[in-house]
Amino acid sequence: DCSTLDQEALALSQAALKKESMQEVRRSLPIFPYREDLLAAINQHQILVIEGETGSGKTTQIPQYLLEDGYTKGGMKIGCTQPRRVAAMSVAARVAQEMGVKLGNEVGYSIRFEDCTSERTVLRYMTDGMLLREFLTEPDLASYSVIIIDEAHERTLHTDILFGLIKDIARFRSDLKVLVASATLDTERFSCFFDDAPVFRIPGRRFPVDIFYTKAPEADYLEACVVSVLQIHVTQPTGDVLVFLTGQEEIETCCELLQERCRRLGSKIAELMVLPIYANLPSDMQAKIFNPTPLGARKVVVATNIAETSLTIDGIIYVIDPGFCKQKSYNARTGMESLIVTPCSRASANQRAGRAGRVAAGKCFRLYTAWAFKHEMEESTVPEIQRTNLGNVVLLLKSLGINDLIHFDFMDPPPHETLVLALEQLYALGALNHLGELTKLGRRMAELPVDPMLSKMILASEQYKCSEEVLTIAAMLSVNNSIFYRPKDKVVHADNARMNFVVPGGDHLVLLNVYTQVAVVGATVTNVFNLIALIMHYFQLHVNRYLLSTRNAVTAGYFYHTARLSKGGYKTVKHQQTVYVHPNSCLFEEQPRWLIYHELVFTTKEFMRQVIEIDSGWLLEVAPHYYKSKELEDSSSKKMPRKQGKAKEELG
Numbered sequence: 307d308c309s310t311l312d313q314e315a316l317a318l319s320q321a322a323l324k325k326e327s328m329q330e331v332r333r334s335l336p337i338f339p340y341r342e343d344l345l346a347a348i349n350q351h352q353i354l355v356i357e358g359e360t361g362s363g364k365t366t367q368i369p370q371y372l373l374e375d376g377y378t379k380g381g382m383k384i385g386c387t388q389p390r391r392v393a394a395m396s397v398a399a400r401v402a403q404e405m406g407v408k409l410g411n412e413v414g415y416s417i418r419f420e421d422c423t424s425e426r427t428v429l430r431y432m433t434d435g436m437l438l439r440e441f442l443t444e445p446d447l448a449s450y451s452v453i454i455i456d457e458a459h460e461r462t463l464h465t466d467i468l469f470g471l472i473k474d475i476a477r478f479r480s481d482l483k484v485l486v487a488s489a490t491l492d493t494e495r496f497s498c499f500f501d502d503a504p505v506f507r508i509p510g511r512r513f514p515v516d517i518f519y520t521k522a523p524e525a526d527y528l529e530a531c532v533v534s535v536l537q538i539h540v541t542q543p544t545g546d547v548l549v550f551l552t553g554q555e556e557i558e559t560c561c562e563l564l565q566e567r568c569r570r571l572g573s574k575i576a577e578l579m580v581l582p583i584y585a586n587l588p589s590d591m592q593a594k595i596f597n598p599t600p601l602g603a604r605k606v607v608v609a610t611n612i613a614e615t616s617l618t619i620d621g622i623i624y625v626i627d628p629g630f631c632k633q634k635s636y637n638a639r640t641g642m643e644s645l646i647v648t649p650c651s652r653a654s655a656n657q658r659a660g661r662a663g664r665v666a667a668g669k670c671f672r673l674y675t676a677w678a679f680k681h682e683m684e685e686s687t688v689p690e691i692q693r694t695n696l697g698n699v700v701l702l703l704k705s706l707g708i709n710d711l712i713h714f715d716f717m718d719p720p721p722h723e724t725l726v727l728a729l730e731q732l733y734a735l736g737a738l739n740h741l742g743e744l745t746k747l748g749r750r751m752a753e754l755p756v757d758p759m760l761s762k763m764i765l766a767s768e769q770y771k772c773s774e775e776v777l778t779i780a781a782m783l784s785v786n787n788s789i790f791y792r793p794k795d796k797v798v799h800a801d802n803a804r805m806n807f808v809v810p811g812g813d814h815l816v817l818l819n820v821y822t823q824v825a826v827v828g829a830t831v832t833n834v835f836n837l838i839a840l841i842m843h844y845f846q847l848h849v850n851r852y853l854l855s856t857r858n859a860v861t862a863g864y865f866y867h868t869a870r871l872s873k874g875g876y877k878t879v880k881h882q883q884t885v886y887v888h889p890n891s892c893l894f895e896e897q898p899r900w901l902i903y904h905e906l907v908f909t910t911k912e913f914m915r916q917v918i919e920i921d922s923g924w925l926l927e928v929a930p931h932y933y934k935s936k937e938l939e940d941s942s943s944k945k946m947p948r949k950q951g952k953a954k955e956e957l958g
């Protein structure tokens with residue numbers, strides 16, 4: 307009837323209007339005046355380095371320009387890599403919106419464990435790791451007409467490996483266009499690496515940013531952030547605030563503190579919208595940071611360094627920079643990898659400050675001294691390839707038939723001992739034979755999109771007949787490391803909640819339990835009693851068997867991460883490094899003699915996160931070529947005294 311037709315017409319015209327204003331926004335971006343020159347340069351050169359200030363439109367516009375210029379004719383694809391999952395998702399969503407298409411149709415994204423693309427997808431945003439994996443199925447990337455390696459300055463491990471591989475295939479695929487896009491950093495080095503490829507510079511619009519330092523170092527930068535935000539809110543004119551913190555926990559704590567203080571101040575202050583952004587945040591929450599700030603209110607975005615260059619949030623005038631970031635660090639001698647909160651580089655600090663000057667003159671508050679900036683910070687961040695375990699990448703390169711890793715075309719080569727250690731570890735896991743060749747197991751491991759130890763654990767579970775359990779654990783470990791969130795003001799509450807899930811054996815089994823129980827919670831609507839009865843029945847039959855064999859499978863993958871109880875803490879078996887059970891672990895009090903940990907995190911000391919109790923005998927069973935029985939002898943049969951009470955206090 308008429309009224310629905312009217313409504314449809316209205317909806318259509320509204321969509322047309324929205325699209326029209328979208329096109330206007332597109333034309334207002336700094337990159338737009340250079341559209342024709344850029345396309346001409348791409349036409350003329352096979353490899354082009356593109357440099358432009360963050361927010362100039364590189365990521366969202368260049369793929370669209372290429373599409374408009376015919377680069378997707380004949381079903382060819384344009385691929386654009388991002389170092390971060392969140393960026394790949396959010397940028398793809400934005401571009402789909404600009405083009406007026408449904409995300410996953412013409413425009414899509416592909417990140418680990420999530421593929422939002424279809425047959426029709428011609429603009430494909432993806433993490434650098436995903437493109438790397440595509441080499442396994444399509445070694446010459448034949449279905450792509452253009453590859454954009456975006457955020458090249460981030461120098462992630464995967465981006466660095468892509469540089470070498472793509473430079474190589476560009477030699478025989480003369481029709482492939484390669485664009486290396488970067489913020490205004492390091493572009494000469496990229497040009498040099500790609501045989502003096504020309505650099506296309508997009509002049510940025512940047513307003514002046516005043517930089518303020520603290521007079522003395524801050525003892526508690528989280529508290530200092532909260533105070534600074536509130537000070538800005540009550541003393542400074544309109545404009546949104548961006549705070550840089552190092553990770554999810556810090557960000558959540560900061561947001562809570564801010565909300566609580568605002569509640570206390572009540573109507574004495576204007577509205578403050580507090581929005582977090584970090585990798586594990588659900589995507590509907592992520593999208594919120596892009597919503598315009600209502601009149602009279604102020605937005606504060608609390609972000610990891612994802613907001614440094616990967617994401618542009620309009621309207622930011624004030625930046626608060628405590629000067630830290632979370633970084634992987636790797637000891638090539640001991641093979642120990644851990645996450646460490648460390649001072650960021652001067653290059654990073656300058657990028658952060660730049661975020662304040664995009665729309666108008668801005669201010670950046672550095673929560674460290676001018677002296678620290680000059681003398682305590684590194685000039686630039688060390689590329690990830692030089693501070694990480696290379697097991698995953700070596701396995702992938704081996705699967706691609708690249709055997710001579712020493713002579714691989716690295717922009718910055720990894721330390722020799724790191725390469726050697728990766729080869730040794732892959733040998734111990736059974737992925738390589740004694741000649742360094744890929745084994746059948748190794749090939750299967752390479753096909754799973756997870757790190758070698760995790761893939762070995764999953765594959766070993768077949769043999770131990772506990773694949774379902776182990777897959778669940780693997781998924782839980784991969785998806786989120788801190789499901790047990792411990793807000794500072796609710797520590798007791800959080801610890802009690804966690805106790806409900808504790809089962810004997812270790813954190814891995816607790817994760818499994820949580821998964822099962824959450825599934826039950828989700829299904830309550832149907833028939834609680836029947837379901838619970840059924841599951842109890844199931845557990846009684848299988849509990850013992852799966853607890854034991856699941857731990858065997860974990861051991862088969864993670865035997866490298868074994869620690870033995872010793873005075874005051876634990877020591878790693880091979881290198882006698884002192885490590886501690888994380889206070890959040892269910893084994894914190896129990897202190898079993900032998901443990902396997904999933905990862906190390908350095909806060910006040912080296913903490914093992916996600917630990918599981920094992921029997922040292924299993925080590926000989928799963929890694930006879932790595933462990934000798936002498937190393938695994940127990941010197942006494944009594945449990946060591948508990949000495950970890952202090953760690954819990956230190957962690958706060």
Ligand code: CDP
Pocket residue numbers: 335358359360361362363364365366367396397400596615616617618620
């Ligand atoms: O890649 P580059 O930093 O040069 O810029 P971009 O990511 O293409 O962003 C260009 C503009 O698109 C930004 O200034 C934002 O205004 C807008 N944008 C957005 O509104 N939402 C997104 N998820 C991404 C970009």
Ligand code: MG
Pocket residue numbers: 361364365366456457615616
């Ligand atoms: Mg970008």
